[in-house]
Amino acid sequence: MTTGIPGWVPVEHRWFGLDRRSLKPALFVLIVALLLIYGWPALNAVIPWDNATKAGDVLDLGDGATAVPPVGWQLESGALVSDRTEVVPTQDDVKLAKGGTTIQMTGASFNGTAAQFLDQVLTSEDPEAHISGAPATLTTTSGLVGVVRSASGTGGDELLAAFKMSQSAPAAAPALLVDVSAVPGEFQQVSGEIEAFLRSITPGANE
Amino acid sequence: MTITTADAKAAQLEAIDESGWGARFTFFQPHNPAFWVYVIGVGAGAIGMIKYFGPGLGGTYRLAVTSGIVFFGIYLIPWLLFLRRQNRYTAQPGKLLATGFVWGAVAATFWIALPANTALLEIWTKLLGPAGANTWGAGFSAPIDEEWSKGLGLILLIALAPRLVRSAYDGFIIGAFIGLGFQVSEDILYAYNNATASFGVGQLESSLFILALRGFVGITSHALFSAVFCAGVMWILGRAPGERRVGRGILACLAAMFLHFAWDDASGLFRFSTFLTIVAPYLILMPLAIAVLLVVRRLASAKERTWMRELLAPEVEAGVIDPPLLDAVSGLHKDRRHFAKLVHNKRRARHLIETAHDLAQEIAVSAGHETPRVAHARAELLRLHRT
Known part of the structure; x- marks a missing residue:
């Protein structure tokens, strides 16, 4: 490689102080790495979402728990009951999106009440989130009692709803967090759909 | 100083050059x-x-x-x-x-x-x-x-x-x-x-x-x-x-x-x-x-096993390494197990293999030249053979 002294590059192989003989592998690595890092996101950006929810769709939240998604939202993560896949309530998330609003549903193992779970979520998350609204109760059509807190700011609106997915033994049941975030000015347009969605959540089949 | 045939020495130097072993x-x-x-x-x-x-x-x-x-x-x-x-x-x-x-x-x-x-x-x-x-x-x-x-x-x-x-x-x-x-x-x-x-x-x-x-x-x-x-x-x-x-x-x-x-x-x-x-x-x-x-x-x-055999071939010809040890140091798991059976002592077999490897490494580092470290590694192997 060199003329005997480590680091000494023969003059005919120099290019701006670099050894031209190593240029090819270095460029190969750089190009492949950049293709993987930026090529996939670029391709992802040009492929549109095409998985809109339809009337009659029912989300599978695992262990028999369900929710009815608003019609016309993109289901970006999660399974429908009709998919017949095995959903683990504490592992599989649901994500719905429409315009600048997203609904993220996350299950977790948690011993305690829905209010305690929401407190734990707020403690663990970004302190800058400024969830300042007072806790409110939300009862679903099936009778599940959840706790809701909301926040508004220059960055948009956020609503957090926490449930324990059992009416008979809520303390040991899996917890469910519904996180709705909307860009400024959009929450009011979808608030009716979101309320109907939250009220459609049902507990597991064992209830 | 060991006595080796020119062919074995040439093959040894070629193996060192091809493998790059010993390069920093x-x-x-x-x-x-x-x-x-x-x-x-x-x-x-x-x-x-x-x-x-x-x-x-x-x-x-x-x-x-x-x-x-x-x-x-x-x-x-x-x-x-x-x-x-x-x-x-x-x-x-x-x-x-x-x-x-x-x-x-x-x-x-x-x-x-x-x-x-x-x-x-x-x-x-x-x-x-x-x-x-x-x-x-x-x-x-x-x-x-x-x-x-x-x-x-x-x-x-x-x-x-x-x-x-x-x-x-x-x-x-x-x-x-x-x-x-x-x-x-x-x-x-x-x-x-x-x-x-x-x-x-x-x-x-x-x-x-x-x-x-x-x-x-x-x-x-x-x-x-x-x-x-x-x-x-x-x-x-x-x-x-x-x-x-x-x-x-x-x-x-x-x-x-x-x-x-x-x-x-x-x-x-x-x-x-x-x-x-x-x-x-x-x-x-x-x-x-x-x-x-x-x-x-x-x-x-x-x-790599071929290189190892070529690298140690002059030592085999000089009688420093015997063929079973060469098979073990350049071989697979079954060759090392076979060598341990021949020696009737797993620990001793392991020491012999490791010392033969040390010798190979010193020869590679010295680019096939005789150095005090090569001589020492060889002496160590001969010492182990005697015990």
Whole structure:
């Protein structure tokens, strides 16, 4: 490689102080790495979402728990009951999106009440989130009692709803967090759909 | 001074030259473009790592991150001892292997695989739907992004140490170290993710759970996949005389990618049977992965074993090393076991093999010249023979 002294590059192989003989592998690595890092996101950006929810769709939240998604939202993560896949309530998330609003549903193992779970979520998350609204109760059509807190700011609106997915033994049941975030000015347009969605959540089949 | 035939000495010098054994590895090579790509990759990976763990480490998830680092740091020790034993024949210097390990732990994970996997998984979700992507997305993404990101580390090391990285076995060992770095880094990330999934409740238990789960399946994970993949890359490149086997190399790379895919998508592959979904990864995929590893290791070591025989041939002719010891030091596990039976003492057999290896290494470092260190290594071997 060199003329005997480590680091000494023969003059005919120099290019701006670099050894031209190593240029090819270095460029190969750089190009492949950049293709993987930026090529996939670029391709992802040009492929549109095409998985809109339809009337009659029912989300599978695992262990028999369900929710009815608003019609016309993109289901970006999660399974429908009709998919017949095995959903683990504490592992599989649901994500719905429409315009600048997203609904993220996350299950977790948690011993305690829905209010305690929401407190734990707020403690663990970004302190800058400024969830300042007072806790409110939300009862679903099936009778599940959840706790809701909301926040508004220059960055948009956020609503957090926490449930324990059992009416008979809520303390040991899996917890469910519904996180709705909307860009400024959009929450009011979808608030009716979101309320109907939250009220459609049902507990597991064992209830 | 030993007496050797000219042919044996010439073959010895050729083996030293071809294998590059004894060449020094210098990491800091500002004249080498590969050095700068390595620095960019590891630097960007380190920034990605800080961004990922930083908020958690400074707040709620400190216990999850620190316990993950401590647990998997301890988990690393038996792995390093195991891989050190595999680094035989024309052994690679520790500094070179550490350079590969860091690439796997920092650049391959946080610079390349993390953003690439995130985007590719979303592409599969758009194309297959969320349920389809949940079943197949990981297996369709990770073998491409992760095997390639780790393999790129080997290409850089070839450019950084062209004399040292020559044979398929060099690729096998370096690949194992790059993969081990990736594996440990990913394990710590999983410990952190698992804690965030429970919003910070029971972080220590969460890290222990990940240690138990990932520690066991780690036996046939990234270290294995990368060893097979990188041996394949070396066969494709054919950097040692007579070792260019493009078909075999492509097959090895595809085998590594298939094993990775099968492991990630076992629930999809065996979905016709709930029983198989649970047991197949352990009863079918793990043994299959180990079988592939052993076949690749055996094939990859052929050149190195030939070099070792050629390197020690003058010592055999001089009577310093007898043929059974030559077979053991340049052979496979069965040859070393056979030698131990001949010697009737496992410990003594191990010492003889290790001392013969020391002699080979000193001869390689001295480029075949007689030096005080070569003479000492030879004297040590003769001393052991006498005892």
